[in-house]
Each structure stands twice: as C-alpha cells, then as structure tokens.
Amino acid sequence: MIEQEQAAGLNRQQQEYLDVQGYLLLEGVLSPSEAVQYRQQLLALAAQEPGRINPTQHVRWLVNKGADYRKLLLHPAVDPWFRHLLGDDYALSTLTSNVVRPGAPDGRYHTDFQDRVPEPLPEFPLTANSLWLLDEFTPENGGTRLVPGSHRWRRRPPPDLAVHPDEIRIAAPAGSVLLFNGGVWHSSGANTTDRERVCLICFCLRSFMKPQFDFVHYLSDEAYAEATPELKRLYGFTAWPQPVDEPAAPKRRL
Ligand SMILES: O=C(O)CCC(=O)C(=O)O
Known part of the structure; x- marks a missing residue:
C-alpha cells in the first residue's frame, strides 16, 4: 500500500505528518495569477448573492459556475x-x-459532516477537506484555526469550547492548499484586518456516505457533458442506488 502511494506521488514524511497531525499544507498548487483571478471571480459571484452576505459567506455550487472551478476536481497535487x-x-x-x-x-x-456519527468516531477518516487559499492566510486575517492531532481523539469538540490550548492558526501563502482530515477540530479564524480572506473549498467523503449536494440531479448539462468517467464517479453517479428492473422508470442521466 505504502509503495503504491509513493508511486502515486505521496511523500512519506508528508503522509506521516498528515496521519499524525491531521493536516498538511501544500504550497504552490495555484500560481499567484490563478489565485488573483479566482479571488476576483469569487468576490464577483459573492456580490451577486446579496441575501447571503454575512461576516462569512459561502458561494456554493461552484461545479455549475464554470470550467475553471471544475479544474480543481481531481487536481494531481491534491x-x-x-x-x-x-x-x-x-x-x-x-x-x-x-x-x-x-x-x-x-x-x-x-468536525466536518460527522454530527450524526455516534462517538467514538471511526478510526479511519470519513471526510477530508481542502481549502485553496486565494489570499495569504495569517493569524490576523482569519487563517483557519485547528487543533493538530484532534482527529485521533475520535470526538466532536465540546460546543462551548472557545479556544483549545493546542490550537494553531494557519499562516501560508496564497496558492497553497490546506488539506485536512475531517475529524480535526477546526474553524475559520477572526478577521481583524480590513480585507476579505477568501478560499475555495473542495470537500470530499467516502463513497458510501451521502454528499451534501445532489450532483446526480443538479449538475449542469455543460458539466455533465464534459465529465470523464472518473469525474462521474466523483460526482456520485456510480454510487447512486439501482433503479427498478422493469419497466424502465423515467430517469435522468442514470
Ligand atoms: O474557511 C475556513 O478557514 C474554514 C472552513 C471550514 O471550517 C470548513 O469548510 O469546514
């Protein structure tokens, strides 16, 4: 298994770090100009959703908002x-x-998407997240805060816990990807600067879990038309339950 993973480009030290600490920083996944471009596009999209403008705002359904976003899926570095x-x-x-x-x-x-999982949470990761930094992250501008190693406690954080003594705040250049085990205790940090802190988020899970978004039914025609078999698997088409045998029921793309 380890040999296969190294053949796939995984560095052994990084792998051990990820397994023990629960997170990994991959620098230079996006070029500086890509980060600037995504940031501008994202803030323009955010402005088109005035009902959602809050101290933190999620622009969602990026799979349907352009091929540029879909390029992040199955990215060879991640x-x-x-x-x-x-x-x-x-x-x-x-x-x-x-x-x-x-x-x-x-x-x-x-923790990410584990609210309904009985504790102790499984030893293996159920979910994993990747934040694609479009700004430099600093402890001042809202850089993600997380508790290294907390995935190994196999518990959710107590709801009233404000700051864990082992917490760190991520500092990393724009263009980096922060990858983490979904069982790690984390959240965005406070932004005490005068500029937005922006990231893209590609959040994934084991194939037997239900995703948060229904790509099988709501993926745009354009995104479906260009999807390779690997991408269709990622969108969940192959994890969809089987339809009735006879007669064929009305169906879309199944
Ligand atoms: O934006 C961040 O720094 C954290 C995002 C987060 O908590 C999440 O995606 O679960």
Missing part, C-alpha cells in the same frame, strides 16, 4: 491525498468557498 485518506472511490460532497470579511469573529470549532 487527488492522491484524498485517495490516501478516503480510498480510491472517494466522492465529492461540495465545491464551495469561504469569504471571511473584516470583523468576522472566530468560527465555532467543528
């Missing part, structure tokens, strides 16, 4: 890490974003 954490048949849960505006307070610690 895909092997998702496979390592979630298995080769992992699926997409959402392709979204987070704009943390000036004045936003610390978010609430959480």
Whole structure:
C-alpha cells in the first residue's frame, strides 16, 4: 500500500505528518495569477448573492459556475491525498468557498459532516477537506484555526469550547492548499484586518456516505457533458442506488 502511494506521488514524511497531525499544507498548487483571478471571480459571484452576505459567506455550487472551478476536481497535487485518506472511490460532497470579511469573529470549532456519527468516531477518516487559499492566510486575517492531532481523539469538540490550548492558526501563502482530515477540530479564524480572506473549498467523503449536494440531479448539462468517467464517479453517479428492473422508470442521466 505504502509503495503504491509513493508511486502515486505521496511523500512519506508528508503522509506521516498528515496521519499524525491531521493536516498538511501544500504550497504552490495555484500560481499567484490563478489565485488573483479566482479571488476576483469569487468576490464577483459573492456580490451577486446579496441575501447571503454575512461576516462569512459561502458561494456554493461552484461545479455549475464554470470550467475553471471544475479544474480543481481531481487536481494531481491534491487527488492522491484524498485517495490516501478516503480510498480510491472517494466522492465529492461540495465545491464551495469561504469569504471571511473584516470583523468576522472566530468560527465555532467543528468536525466536518460527522454530527450524526455516534462517538467514538471511526478510526479511519470519513471526510477530508481542502481549502485553496486565494489570499495569504495569517493569524490576523482569519487563517483557519485547528487543533493538530484532534482527529485521533475520535470526538466532536465540546460546543462551548472557545479556544483549545493546542490550537494553531494557519499562516501560508496564497496558492497553497490546506488539506485536512475531517475529524480535526477546526474553524475559520477572526478577521481583524480590513480585507476579505477568501478560499475555495473542495470537500470530499467516502463513497458510501451521502454528499451534501445532489450532483446526480443538479449538475449542469455543460458539466455533465464534459465529465470523464472518473469525474462521474466523483460526482456520485456510480454510487447512486439501482433503479427498478422493469419497466424502465423515467430517469435522468442514470
Ligand atoms: O474557511 C475556513 O478557514 C474554514 C472552513 C471550514 O471550517 C470548513 O469548510 O469546514
């Protein structure tokens, strides 16, 4: 298994770090100009959703908002890490974003999408997240805060926990990807600067889980037309339950 993963481009030290600490920083996944371009596009999309403008704003359904966003899926620098954490048949849960505006307070610690899982949480990761930094992240501008190693406690954070003593705040250049095990306690940080902190979010899970967004029924025709078999698997088409045998029921793309 380890040999296969190294053949797939996984660095052994990074892999051990991810498994023990629960997170990994991959620098230079996006070029500086790509980060600037995505940031501008994202803020323009955010402005078109005035009903959602909050201290933190998620522009969602990016799979349907242009091929540029779909290029992030199965990205060669990130895909092997998702496979390592979630298995080769992992699926997409959402392709979204987070704009943390000036004045936003610390978010609430959480694990990703494990609220209904009985504790102790499984030893293996159920979900994994990747934040694609479109700004440099700093402890001042809302850089993600997380508790290294907390995925190994196999618990959700207590709802009233404000700051864990082992918490760190991510500092990393724009263009980096912060990858983490969904069992790690984390949230966005407070933004005490005068500029938005923006990231894209590609959030994935094991193939047997239900994703947060229904790509099978709501993927745009354009995105469906260009999807390779691997992408269809990522969108969940192959994880969909079987239809009735006879007669064929009305169906869309199944
Ligand atoms: O934007 C961030 O820094 C954190 C996002 C987050 O908590 C999440 O996607 O679960």
